[in-house]
Amino acid sequence: MASRRCPICGRQFVPRPQVQHQKICSWPACQRERKRCWQQAKRQTDPTYKAGQKGHAKSWAEQNPNYSRNYRAKNPDYVERNRAQQKIRNAKRRDTPIAKMDVSRPESLVPSGIYRLTPVDASKIAKMDVWIVEINLISCGSDQPGNKTD
């Protein structure tokens, strides 16, 4: 039988004759990922399945109330790695442009003052004019159009 490339791990594999149209290799990590993707799609398309999964997770959590706390206590490496990854996720979220950022976070605006303005590619050009400009914050109150009032 001709070999195929697993889209998850990228390795070549020979499909098992018992599995018709096998697309994912038999490596346990790839099979877990295949199942995770299948469950994710199933939850999005099948409300009954989603409710069942939610109920199952809830009852399991009730039967194992301190599971997460105990797991973190036993696995300090996991805690450290998760903390580092969370910092990265937080930084990414902060860097994501938000449509109304200037409205919802007025403190992020350029403060009033006198600025030296130079074109970005000033290093490429031998002689470049520099502008001295004054920027004044005229309004950052709740009277701006499109401002969220809550």
Ligand SMILES: [Zn+2]
């Ligand atoms: Zn694979």
